[in-house]
Amino acid sequence: MELHKLGIVGGGMMGRSIAEKVAAAGIQVIVQEVSDELAEKAHTALVSSLDEELRKWGITASEKKVILGRIGFVSDVNLLAAADMIIETVTEDLEAKKRVMAELGGICPPGVIFITNTSTLSITEIAAASGRADRVIGLHFLPPVSRNPIVEVVRGIETSKETYATAMELAKVLDKTAIEVFEYPGFVATRSIVPLLNEAMFIVMEGVASAEDVDLALKLGYQFQMGPLEYCDRIGLDKVMAWMEHLFRELGDVKYRPCPLLRKLVRAGHLGRGTGRGFFAWEGRQRIPSARTEAAR
Amino acid sequence: MKVLVLNCGSSSVKYQLVETTLDLIKTNSDRAIARGSVERIGTSSAIHTYKSEGAEKTSEVKEILEHRVAIADIIRTLTLPGKGVLKDASEIGAIGHRMVHGGEKFARSVLIDDEVIRQIEECSELAPLHNPHNLRGYHAARQILPGVPHAAVFDTAYHQTMPPVAYLYGLPYVLYVRHAIRRYGFHGTSHRFVGWRSQAILGRRREETRLITCHLGNGASVCAIDHGKSVDTSMGFTPLEGLLMGSRCGDLDPAVLFYIMHKEELTEYQLTTMLNKHSGLYGVSGVSNDMRDVLAEEAKGNERARLAADMFCYRLRKYIAAYAAVMGGADAVIFTGGIGENAAAIRERTVRGLGFAGILLDPERNAATVGGKEGEISPAGAPVKVLVIPTNEELIIARDALRLIEGVL
Numbered sequence: 001m002e003l004h005k006l007g008i009v010g011g012g013m014m015g016r017s018i019a020e021k022v023a024a025a026g027i028q029v030i031v032q033e034v035s036d037e038l039a040e041k042a043h044t045a046l047v048s049s050l051d052e053e054l055r056k057w058g059i060t061a062s063e064k065k066v067i068l069g070r071i072g073f074v075s076d077v078n079l080l081a082a083a084d085m086i087i088e089t090v091t092e093d094l095e096a097k098k099r100v101m102a103e104l105g106g107i108c109p110p111g112v113i114f115i116t117n118t119s120t121l122s123i124t125e126i127a128a129a130s131g132r133a134d135r136v137i138g139l140h141f142l143p144p145v146s147r148n149p150i151v152e153v154v155r156g157i158e159t160s161k162e163t164y165a166t167a168m169e170l171a172k173v174l175d176k177t178a179i180e181v182f183e184y185p186g187f188v189a190t191r192s193i194v195p196l197l198n199e200a201m202f203i204v205m206e207g208v209a210s211a212e213d214v215d216l217a218l219k220l221g222y223q224f225q226m227g228p229l230e231y232c233d234r235i236g237l238d239k240v241m242a243w244m245e246h247l248f249r250e251l252g253d254v255k256y257r258p259c260p261l262l263r264k265l266v267r268a269g270h271l272g273r274g275t276g277r278g279f280f281a282w283e284g285r286q287r288i289p290s291a292r293t294e295a296a297r
Numbered sequence: 298m299k300v301l302v303l304n305c306g307s308s309s310v311k312y313q314l315v316e317t318t319l320d321l322i323k324t325n326s327d328r329a330i331a332r333g334s335v336e337r338i339g340t341s342s343a344i345h346t347y348k349s350e351g352a353e354k355t356s357e358v359k360e361i362l363e364h365r366v367a368i369a370d371i372i373r374t375l376t377l378p379g380k381g382v383l384k385d386a387s388e389i390g391a392i393g394h395r396m397v398h399g400g401e402k403f404a405r406s407v408l409i410d411d412e413v414i415r416q417i418e419e420c421s422e423l424a425p426l427h428n429p430h431n432l433r434g435y436h437a438a439r440q441i442l443p444g445v446p447h448a449a450v451f452d453t454a455y456h457q458t459m460p461p462v463a464y465l466y467g468l469p470y471v472l473y474v475r476h477a478i479r480r481y482g483f484h485g486t487s488h489r490f491v492g493w494r495s496q497a498i499l500g501r502r503r504e505e506t507r508l509i510t511c512h513l514g515n516g517a518s519v520c521a522i523d524h525g526k527s528v529d530t531s532m533g534f535t536p537l538e539g540l541l542m543g544s545r546c547g548d549l550d551p552a553v554l555f556y557i558m559h560k561e562e563l564t565e566y567q568l569t570t571m572l573n574k575h576s577g578l579y580g581v582s583g584v585s586n587d588m589r590d591v592l593a594e595e596a597k598g599n600e601r602a603r604l605a606a607d608m609f610c611y612r613l614r615k616y617i618a619a620y621a622a623v624m625g626g627a628d629a630v631i632f633t634g635g636i637g638e639n640a641a642a643i644r645e646r647t648v649r650g651l652g653f654a655g656i657l658l659d660p661e662r663n664a665a666t667v668g669g670k671e672g673e674i675s676p677a678g679a680p681v682k683v684l685v686i687p688t689n690e691e692l693i694i695a696r697d698a699l700r701l702i703e704g705v706l
Binding site: 002004026056057059060070 | 307308337338339340341362363561563564566567568570571574575
C-alpha cells in the first residue's frame with residue numbers, strides 16, 4: 001500500500017505529534033476534531049509546538065511552513081473518506097474508541113486500515129466495532145511521541161498479516177523502531193514499567209528515601225534519562241494510576257495495585273507537571289530543582 | 298548519445314538532458330539540451346520547471362505525490378511536441394544518477410546492477426539523508442525506462458585516492474576498522490570537473506600540476522589535487538566538516554557538542570539540525586544562508602553579517618595555505634560554485650594575505666570574471682594561477698555514463 005494521505009481522528013497531543021512526524025516525511029494529513037473550534041485549537045497548538053521546536057533548532061522556518069502546509073484540520077468526519085489509512089487518537093476509553101471505529105467503518109472504503117492508539121485497551125475488542133477486524137491494528141507510542149524512538153505494534157486476534165506489514169511500514173515512515181506485540185493487557189512497555197514506578201512510590205511512602213533520592217539512584221545508577229517519579233509527574237499521576245488500575249483489574253495480580261501514596265496525591269489533585277505539583281514541584285514545563293538534585297547534575 | 302542526468306533529493310528531482318559523445322568530450326563541446334527540476338514532491342502543488350536550449354523557461358504547478366510520478370512527468374515533458382527536445386523516450390541512451398555516498402566501495406562511477414544497489418544500500422547508513430532518496434530516484438527511473446543502462450556517479454568516489462594520513466581521524470584505530478569512520482569528502486564530481494577543465498587554461502596536464510580547488514556553494518569544500526589525484530579535502534565523514542558554509546558550522550571542537558546538549562537540553566536530532574541548518578553564515582549573521590544577502594546586509598553596516606563573511610574567508614584562507622603546505626606548493630587555485638563563480642569580493646578577501654605563497658589577484662580580472670565566466674584572475678606572470686571555472690557536475694555524470702557504456706572508463 002502506498003500512503004499518500006493519512007487521516008487522524010483527534011487533535012490532542014498524540015494526534016498532533018503523529019501529524020507533525022508524518023507531514024515531515026512528505027505525507028498529506030487530515031486531522032479531524034469534533035468541532036471547528038477544537039480543530040482550530042489543535043491547529044494553534046501545533047503551530048506553537050513547531051515554534052518551540054524551531055526555537056530548539058530542531059526544524060527551520062521553511063520546514064515549519066512545509067509541515068503546516070501538508071496538514072488540514074477539519075471537523076467533518078466524512079472528509080476522512082479520502083484517506084489511505086486512519087489513526088484514531090481519541091481519549092483512552094474503550095466505549096469512545098469503539099464509537100469512532102464504528103463510525104469510520106461506515107465512512108471509509110473497505111480496504112482502508114484503521115490504527116487504534118492505545119496503551120492498555122484490547123485491540124480485539126476495539127477492532128470488533130469496526131466491521132473489518134482483520135484491518136485493525138494497535139500502535140502504542142511512548143511519550144513524548146515526537147522524540148521517543150519506540151513503538152509497540154499490537155496485533156489483535158483477527159489482525160491480518162497484511163495489516164501488520166502495513167503498520168510496520170508506517171512505523172518506518174514515522175522513524176520509529178517497532179516491536180511486534182500480541183495483544184495482552186499492558187502490552188510490553190506499560191506492563192513492565194508499572195511495577196517499577198509503583199515500587200519507587202512505595203519506597204517513598206515507607207520513608208526509606210526521599211523522592212529526590214529514589215530518582216537519583218535510578219537515574220544515575222541505571223542510566224535512565226529521568227527518575228521514575230519525575231517520569232510519573234511528567235506523564236500525569238492520574239494517568240499512571242489509570243494504567244495500574246487497569247492492569248490490576250485485568251490481571252488481578254497484587255503487584256499492579258496502585259501505591260496508596262499515589263492515590264492520595266491524585267485525590268488531592270496533585271497530578272504532577274500539569275497541575276504544578278506531584279512528587280515534585282513544577283513551574284510551567286520545568287521542574288523546580290532542589291539544591292540536592294542541582295548539585296548532582 | 299543523449300543522457301538523462303538525475304539528482305534526486307527527499308522532495309525534489311533536478312535533471313538535465315545532456316548530448317554527449319566521446320568526440321564531443323575531447324573538444325569540451327558536449328552540453329545540456331534541456332534542464333529542469335521538480336520541487337515539492339509529495340504535495341498537490343509540486344512545481345515542475347523546465348527549460349530547453351533556446352526556449353523560455355516554463356513552470357507548471359500540479360499534484361505530484363512521489364518520485365516515480367515526477368520522473369514520468371519529466372519524460373513526458375521532454376517528449377512533448379513543441380516543448381520537448383525528444384521525439385520519443387527511446388532516444389534516451391542512458392540515465393546517470395548522482396549518488397552522494399559510495400563509502401570505500403566505490404572509487405569510480407559504475408553501471409548499476411543488483412549487486413551495485415546492494416552495496417549502495419550498505420553505504421546508506423553513512424548518508425541517511427541522501428542515499429535513500431538517490432536510490433528511490435533510481436528505482437523509479439528503472440521502472441519507467443527499464444531497458445536503458447543506468448550509471449551511478451558518487452560524490453565521494455573522487456576522494457578515494459586520499460592517503461590514510463589525510464583520511465584518518467585521531468581516534469582509536471579500531472573505530473575505522475569496525476565502522477569505517479574516516480574522512481570521505483564530498484563534491485568530488487565538481488572538484489574533478491574543474492581540475493580537468495583547468496588543463497585547457499593552464500596548458501598543462503592535470504597529472505603535472507598541484508591544484509587547490511574551492512567549491513563554494515551553499516555547501517562548500519576545498520580539495521588538494523596533487524598530480525591529478527585528490528590527496529585531501531575539507532569535508533569529512535559527513536559534509537559538516539571544514540569550511541563555514543551557508544547553514545553548516547564546519548570545523549568545531551567536538552567537546553562543544555556535549556556541552557551544548559546539556560546546557561540547552563537538546564536531543565541528538567535537534568543538535569544535528571542545529572549544526573546542519575541553523576549554523577554557518579546563517580547562524581553567525583542571523584541574516585541568511587545566502588552569501589548575496591549576507592554581503593548586502595554587510596554593505597548596510599550590519600556587523601554580524603560582516604563577521605560571518607570574514608569568518609567564511611578566514612577559514613577558507615587557512616585551508617588554501619594548509620593544502621599548499623600538504624603538496625609542497627600549488628600551481629593553481631580554482632574557485633567554483635555559486636559563491637566561487639560570482640562573489641569577486643569574497644575571492645579578494647580570501648586571497649588577501651596569501652601573497653607570501655605566491656597567490657595573488659588582479660583586481661580588474663577578478664571583478665570581471667563573474668556570472669558563469671571562465672578565466673584567470675591572477676596577475677600576468679604570477680607564480681600561482683588563480684582561476685574561476687564554472688562547475689558542471691551534470692556534465693561529468695553524463696560523460697561517465699557514456700564512457701561506462703562505451704567501455705572506456
